Every structure is written in C-alpha cells, then in structure tokens.
Amino acid sequence: MKLDRKELNLPKYPERVIQFGEGNFLRCFFDWQLDILNREQNLNAGVAVVRPIDYDAVPLLNIQDGLYTSIIRGINEKGEVVKxxxxxxxxxxEIPVxxxxxxxxxxxxxxDIRFIVSNTTEAGIxxxxxxxxxxxxxxxxxxxxxxxxxxxxxxxxxAEDxxxxxxxxxxIDYNGEELKRIVLKYVELWNLEPEFKNWLEKSNVWCSTLVDRIVTGYPRAEKDELEKELGYEDKFMVTGEYFYLFVIQGPKDILTKELHLENAGLNILIVDDLKPxxxxxxxxxxxxxxxxxxVSYLYGIDTVRETMENDELREFVEKAIDEEIIPAxxxxxxxxxxxxxxxxNRFKNPYVKHxxxxxALNSTSKYKTRILPQVLETYKRTGKLPKRLLFSLACLIRFYKGVRENGDVxxxxxxxKFLDMYRELWQTSDYRKIVETVLGMKDHWEIDLNTVEGMTDLVTSYLEKIDTKGVKEALKELK
Incomplete structure (x- = not known):
C-alpha cells in the first residue's frame, strides 16, 4: 500500500486554514483534531501549510500529498494501554515561503480561508x-x-466578512493578544492605512490558546517496525501521547459554530479566560x-515512568498534588x-521516555514559577507549610551539590550565577547557611523566604537528613 489519496479514497478538502509551521507538534495536535472534525463533523476544511523558515533539510509534505500517519499511544481514562x-x-x-x-x-x-493557526516556537512571535x-x-x-x-x-x-x-x-501567555500587538506595531512601522488597522481589530478574531500534548515526533528507533506494522513507508509519521487539551480564549458561539464543535467529543474548551x-x-x-x-533523581531513578513505578515515589508525587497543590x-x-x-496516567505512559x-534544566527558575506560588498560597490559606513541596526544595538544593549519592556526577x-552560588555554598558543611542563602535570594524569589515563619528551619532539617542519611531514609521520616 502507498499513501495515496485516490487509493485510500481520501478527499482533498477545500482550503480553509492557513498554518504557519510544518512541525511535529501541529501535525500531531491541531491537524489531528482537524482530521477528526473533517471526517466526523463534516467540517470540510483543508490546510495550506506555510514553511515559515528557509531550510531544505526536511522535504516538503507535498511528496506524500500532505498525508502522514499519527501514532497515538498511552494510557486512557480507564488505565488501559492504547494505540x-x-x-x-x-x-x-506545503508552501515554502x-x-x-x-x-x-x-x-x-x-x-473561503477562515482560520490561521501557528506554532513558530516561543521565539517566533x-x-x-x-x-x-x-x-x-x-x-x-x-x-x-x-x-x-x-x-x-x-x-x-x-470587507468585514x-x-x-x-x-x-x-x-507564551495570551499568545493571541501578543501576536495582535506585534502586528499592529508593523502597521505603524510600515505606515499602513488607518482603515487597515481598524479592519484588523474589528473584522478579525484574535484568540489566545493553551495547548497540551507531549509529541515525541518521528519514531526513528521504531521506524522499520512501525512501517512493517502499517504496511507502507511514511517519511512523516509522528508519535504522540494519548492525552491532549486545546483551550481557546475566544467567542464561544462563533468558534463552536465555525469549527463544528457541537457534540464533537474532542477535548477542546472555549473559555473567557485562559488563566485558570x-x-x-x-x-x-x-x-x-x-x-x-x-527527589527521584537523588533516589536513583532516571525517568518519569520509573518514578511512577516506585510505590514510595508515586505516593510522594500524588500526595504533593492532592494535599499541597490542588488546595492552592x-x-x-x-x-x-x-x-x-x-x-x-501521562506520567505512566510506557511509550514516553521522559x-x-x-x-531538571533551569530548575531554580522552574521552582519559582511552578511550585513557589502553591507553597505561599497554602501558607497564606492555612498557616501551614506544605512539607512535600519544601522537601522537594531541600532535594533541589542537595541536587545542586552536583553529585548523586552513589558518587555519579x-x-x-x-x-x-546559580551554579556559582551553589558550588560556593557546598564547599561549606553549614546546612543552615546554605538554606538561608538560597531562601534569601530576594531578587529571584521576589521575597525573602527566610521571613516565612518556620520555612528556614524546616528546609534546613530536610537538607541535613537528605545529605547525611540519603533521600530514601529522609523520605521515610517525611511520612
């Protein structure tokens, strides 16, 4: 079998979508959802892909007439492994611009073209x-x-329509608003007519989105096995996880009607505000x-899935979410x-080796944006310190000692600046000084965390146990 529209009896839909970006993510996320809407909801919308940068390393999708295979694998809502x-x-x-x-x-x-979709990476807008x-x-x-x-x-x-x-x-946050802001800057830079600016603002719908799916891309290691299973060659097959979520901030009536979302059964949410x-x-x-x-890395674990397969670590993660993140x-x-x-279930996915x-890249900054808000909110609401999230902070400080418990670098x-600070701090054996210095990075945290009652003492006690007894023993005492 070949990937051929006529042989497979696959139609070529009228072009109604312009897509900037030919990469794996959009093809396994947006174009995958669009394919479902076309076949099951009669959306009847074809995509013209614009290759937004100049390179020839990857051939155009045109060599397969735009066709490719999505391979979705993971664990569903019932806990079953699915493919x-x-x-x-x-x-x-695909048009090379x-x-x-x-x-x-x-x-x-x-x-007839009505939609413009893009994924040009965070540096693109x-x-x-x-x-x-x-x-x-x-x-x-x-x-x-x-x-x-x-x-x-x-x-x-x-024309308004x-x-x-x-x-x-x-x-990026509120990507539709940011894209509109920059487009209007080009209107000003190029001295384009005021009527055009008015048309941009009044006749176009600038949606912001939140997208979520792990796309693992072209399966090089499994290529031969998968093509044998599929029964054809596919230069553009793309793999992704079972879970996906598409949140669109925009007018619900217009988007639901024009995308044929009524009773579509897709995990697409139309909302007034993306923030929650x-x-x-x-x-x-x-x-x-x-x-x-x-926590897991010092424990001796290398992947997310292995973390979920360890009873003690899985319990740590689940209780951190249930008792310290969700309530905040x-x-x-x-x-x-x-x-x-x-x-x-995503963490348990046997097809994703995360x-x-x-x-761990840039973990000091990630802790600030991803965890600290919940730490401070929990303290504000209950007067109590979330012990698992702060145990993780202590492990993070120990992580920056730069060596695992078995001696591996x-x-x-x-x-x-963070690497230099941690290296200097770990030349001492003064756990309290180490913690006070890290918590005292007011320029980073935007607060001196030593002023949060009990935090310095708790993180110091955790750090000393982790460094002297090992993370496994420290975790037992955490219970």
Whole structure:
C-alpha cells in the first residue's frame, strides 16, 4: 500500500486554514483534531501549510500529498494501554515561503480561508524593525502575517466578512493578544492605512490558546517496525501521547459554530479566560514534574515512568498534588482531580521516555514559577507549610551539590550565577547557611523566604537528613 489519496479514497478538502509551521507538534495536535472534525463533523476544511523558515533539510509534505500517519499511544481514562494509528488527510500542501512568496500571497485571495493557526516556537512571535513591507518574505512570523493580512484587506476592499480567526499555539501567555500587538506595531512601522488597522481589530478574531500534548515526533528507533506494522513507508509519521487539551480564549458561539464543535467529543474548551487553565497546568503537570525531579533523581531513578513505578515515589508525587497543590488552586475541585488523574496516567505512559535530567534544566527558575506560588498560597490559606513541596526544595538544593549519592556526577544546567552560588555554598558543611542563602535570594524569589515563619528551619532539617542519611531514609521520616 502507498499513501495515496485516490487509493485510500481520501478527499482533498477545500482550503480553509492557513498554518504557519510544518512541525511535529501541529501535525500531531491541531491537524489531528482537524482530521477528526473533517471526517466526523463534516467540517470540510483543508490546510495550506506555510514553511515559515528557509531550510531544505526536511522535504516538503507535498511528496506524500500532505498525508502522514499519527501514532497515538498511552494510557486512557480507564488505565488501559492504547494505540491508535490514523492517516491524517487534513493537509493539502506545503508552501515554502522563501521560495514561493507569490504562491504564499495568493492565499489572501481565497475567499473561503477562515482560520490561521501557528506554532513558530516561543521565539517566533517577535518584532523586528528591520522587516520591510517589500521584503520577499519578511523575516519574523508576525511580519509575514501582517503582509498577508494587508494583501487580504486590499483584495476584498476591507470587507468585514473576510477577516480571519487566528489561533496561535506558541507557548507564551495570551499568545493571541501578543501576536495582535506585534502586528499592529508593523502597521505603524510600515505606515499602513488607518482603515487597515481598524479592519484588523474589528473584522478579525484574535484568540489566545493553551495547548497540551507531549509529541515525541518521528519514531526513528521504531521506524522499520512501525512501517512493517502499517504496511507502507511514511517519511512523516509522528508519535504522540494519548492525552491532549486545546483551550481557546475566544467567542464561544462563533468558534463552536465555525469549527463544528457541537457534540464533537474532542477535548477542546472555549473559555473567557485562559488563566485558570494555565495555573492548573503549571501547578499540577509542570509543578509535579519539578517537584519529583530532584527527589527521584537523588533516589536513583532516571525517568518519569520509573518514578511512577516506585510505590514510595508515586505516593510522594500524588500526595504533593492532592494535599499541597490542588488546595492552592482556584478551580472546581472535580476538574482539578480529573486533570490530576490524567497527569498521573501521562506520567505512566510506557511509550514516553521522559528523562528527569532533561526536566531538571533551569530548575531554580522552574521552582519559582511552578511550585513557589502553591507553597505561599497554602501558607497564606492555612498557616501551614506544605512539607512535600519544601522537601522537594531541600532535594533541589542537595541536587545542586552536583553529585548523586552513589558518587555519579550530575550534569547541572542552569544560569551560571546559580551554579556559582551553589558550588560556593557546598564547599561549606553549614546546612543552615546554605538554606538561608538560597531562601534569601530576594531578587529571584521576589521575597525573602527566610521571613516565612518556620520555612528556614524546616528546609534546613530536610537538607541535613537528605545529605547525611540519603533521600530514601529522609523520605521515610517525611511520612
């Protein structure tokens, strides 16, 4: 069998979506969902992918007529290991904008195109005053987008019904608002007409999004085995976890109707404000990751899944979430517990080998953004210190000693100022001085944590036990 639309009886849908970015994430996340909506909800929306940067290392999706296989694997809500293979047919073609700029601009002439989606990485939504209107193309993604939007505006004489619904998926806060802000800066830089600015603001829907799915990409190590199982060659197959979540901040009536979301059964939420969902993800998913890393790594564990297979460590993680993270979050308790259960299943996924040392990158900053808010909120609400989250902080300080209990050197990766500070501190054997110094980083924490009653004493006692008795013995005493 070949990946051929005619042989597989797969239609080519009318182009209604422009997608900036051909990478694994969008293809295993947005295009996967779009394929389901096309086949099961009759959305009838094809995608024109724009390759936003100039490189030829990876061939265009056109060599397979836009077709590829999504391989979704993980643990479902019932705790069962599941695999789902799906030939995705939502992409029609890929346009290399640096080589086919005119073809790119022609997208503006298609009256049926309604949606613009992007994932140009966090560094993609930026402004550069070096971009010019007449560049072919402009350098930054927002500049390329502004040029396309202006072409659309001119082609249809500013018609109100020819605006777009924009759904950027870059991992920055309120990405739709930030993208709009930068596009308007290009309007000013290029001295474009006020009517265009008004059309951008009034006739286009700028949605912010929160996206969540671990996409492990092209399965090089399993390529031959999977192609034998599939029965065909696929240069663009992509693997991802079972769990996914797409939260869109925007007008519910418009988005539900135009995306055919009514009774679609997809994990797509249309909300008025992303913030609670961002706090939930950062607190429970990212917070649990950050809390487990130094504890598990010092324990002698290397991956997230192995952590979940260890009864003592799994109990530590689950109790940290249940008793110290969820109570500090302002959302419906049932929603938080449901999300927590999904997170635990994600951590157990046998198809994802998530190395703890990779998550450990910049852990000092991650602790501040992912865990400290819950520590301080718990203290504020109850007057009590969350012992597991602070035990994790003590393990983190011990982690930066740079050596495991068995003598193996730890590959520390963080800002040099933190590495220098920890190295100097660990030349002493004064646990209290070490803790007081770390907690006293007011420029980092935005508070002197030594002023939180009992925190210095508790973290110091944990650190001394961890360093002298080992994390396994210290954990037993934690109970």
């Amino acid at each position: 789902d293979y799906r030939i995705i047919s939502s992409i029609n073609r 640096y080589k086919e700029f005119d073809e790119y601009l022609k997208l503006a002439y298609n009256p 930026v402004f550069s005053d070096k971009d010019r209107y007449d560049d072919r193309p402009q350098n930054t993604y927002p500049a390329k987008l502004t040029r396309l939007l202006h072409e659309r505006f001119k082609t249809f004489n500013g 020819k605006g777009f619904i924009l759904m950027p998926c870059e991992l 969902y961002k706090m939930r993800k950062v607190g429970i998913l990212n917070g649990a990751h950050t809390a487990m890393v130094p 979050l302002d959302m419906d308790k049932n929603e938080l517990v449901e999300f927590k259960n999904a997170v635990i 190395m703890l040392i990779d998550i 730890i590959n520390l990766r963080d800002d040099q």
